[in-house]
Amino acid sequence: MAVEQGMRTREAAKPARVRRLLPNPIPLLLGLVWFVIAFYPVYYMFITSLRTQAGFLSGSLWLPPSNPTAENYLSVIGNGIGLYFLNSAFVTVISVALIVAVSLLAAYAIARIRSRVVQITFRVLLLGLAIPLQAAIIPIYVLIVHIGLYDTLYGLIPPQVAFGIPLTVLILVNFIRDIPNELYDSMVLDGSGHFRILRSLVFPLSRPALITVVIYNALQVWNNFLFPLILTQSSNIQTLPLALQQFQGQYGVNVPGLMAAVFLSVLPIIVLYVIARRQLLGGLTAGFGK
Amino acid sequence: MPGRLNWSVPLMLLPAVAFFVVFALGPMIAAVYISFLDWNGISTPHWVGLGNWTKAFSDSVTLHSIFLTVQVMVLSWIVQTPISLLLGVFLAGKQRYRAFLGVFYFLPLLFSAVAIGLIWASSMLSANGALNSFLKAIGASSLTNDWLGNPSIAFYAVIAVIAWQFIPFHTLLYQAGTRQIPQVLYEAARIDGAGTLQQFFYITLPQLKYTVVTSTILMFTGSLTYFDVIYVMTGGGPGYATRTLPLQMYITAFQDAQIGYGSAIAVILAVVGVLLSLIMIWLTGFGRMESQAEGL
Secondary structure, X not given: OXXXXXXXXXXXXOOOOOOOOOOOHHHHHHHHHHHHHHHHHHHXXXXXXXXXXXXXXXXXXXXXXXXXXXXXXXXXXXXXXXXXXXXXXXXXXXXXHHHHHHHHHHHHHHHHOOOHHHHHXXXXXXXXXXXXHHHHHHHHHHHHHHXXXXXXXXXXXXXXXXXXXXXXXXXXXXXXXXXXXXXXXXHHHOOOOHHHHHHHHHHHHOHHHHHHHHHHHHHHHHHOOHHHHHXXXXXXXXXXXXXXXXXXXXXXXOHHXXXXXXXXXXXXXXXXXXXXXXXXXXXXXXXXXX | OOOOOOOHHHHHHHHHHHHHHHHHHHHHXXXXXXXXXXXXXXXXXXXXXXXXXXXXXXXXXHXXXXXXXXXXXXXXXXXXXXXHHHHHHHHHOOOHHHHHHHHHHOHHHHOOHHHHHHHHHHHHOOOOOHHHHHHHHOOOHHHOOOOOOOOOOHHHHHHHXXXXXXXHHHHHHHHHHHHOOOHHHHHHHHHOOOOHHHHHHHHHHHHOHHHHHHHHHHHHHHHHHOOHHHHHHOOOOOOOOOOOHHHHHHHHHHHOOOHHHHHHHHHHHXXXXXXXXXXXXXXXXXXXHHHHHHHO
């Protein structure tokens, strides 16, 4: 906000002949072309979800139906999409809580303690940034079957946590290292131990980084498809992405119904986007947008 | 006291290390071991040495999927990089209308890969989908196609959808990179009489060098692992037309129950992924973060 205002005053200070009254037409035109490409499929998905199954083929490419129907949404809800929401929410909340808790502890140790062992541990965790999830999925499957968590929601959590840790630790370490040493020193002088320092200094001060990693990991877990595809089987423990993919077979040619399910699945994230766009986009490029 | 190793340090590191070793690093190493086994997941595994490996490099389906994966990398880069770069620079501009358009540009980032696959496969690219209806409406009926069912088109349709999915992410990287370019460089260039295009080629582009490297490596490692969208849209078909390495790994291990052979393919994925990541660390100097820590 402040930046924009500063911008406008500077703009206003320029002589009138330099100031552009209209946007440069070439970028504007190309910008609008990309607007159509990026937004149209989302828009078409939404207007299709409001059509009746009989009417959707003859529907307009651009206009919403004149008599929108909620029947697709009712049908999808009647088919139990609520359960898949709960499943996804359960896995997401527990996984993200675990990722952030264990990563914060580890990041504190790595950022504050100068010991070879600790720094080597950090290097080992960073190796995880390079491991593609697909490459480890077969042994993970074998392991999850072996420990009896196959086809349970609990079985999805440990691998999600393991693959969330490396980037989360990296981001938190970089943030915690930036907290001034004087603050630690004064707490140490007061006789505070590691856990006290974590609770009353590191935790409150690293809130921006914590928000970033929570958003990043929540999206990763919420949208993950491979783990549920391989580690579950029963229809009542599907998470949303897997349930959507199964709807495709179930709904077959009922495209409006399918699009209603797609829209419902993304609705929570759209709401989050409307409320906290900046934090969400920051969370998405976590660790890469230096 | 902080700065010294005491009893609580292992306690703080242990949970993260345990999760990571048991459910990520351990499985990765185990995949190498399993790649030497002939195993269907149920019966007793047999040691076959390099059997799966010689198979991987002689099996025409796997070789084809390696070839397709390389094509995905190269084509994705060619399609996504110029568009993301231009959009990033476009959005870095301070005009209000650009910020407004940006809100819509980033929408694809919110969707799961499955949702994106479904939107494109069943409402945009299907026989009676929006693209064909649009082509008919503008009188170009001859251009209509069975985009995902035609073996010679499906691969390119998949590349296009992947581009739609990932361009917003790379646009964000380029937007952030462009905003960090010092304004004085542009002011100096304007005084020297440089036009918009010259400023772009002589200031913006060279200053975005590291962003290009980061974005490129992320595209390459990403291309290795594109699975969800392809699985949902084509399942690797028609025929083998879109069966890239991750699809080939999944089908081999979980549909054909060749766990050992599937693991060999998984290890190929990992080795290429790690190599690309190492190149990224080397090129962008990720290591610098380490040296900053010395001053504690």
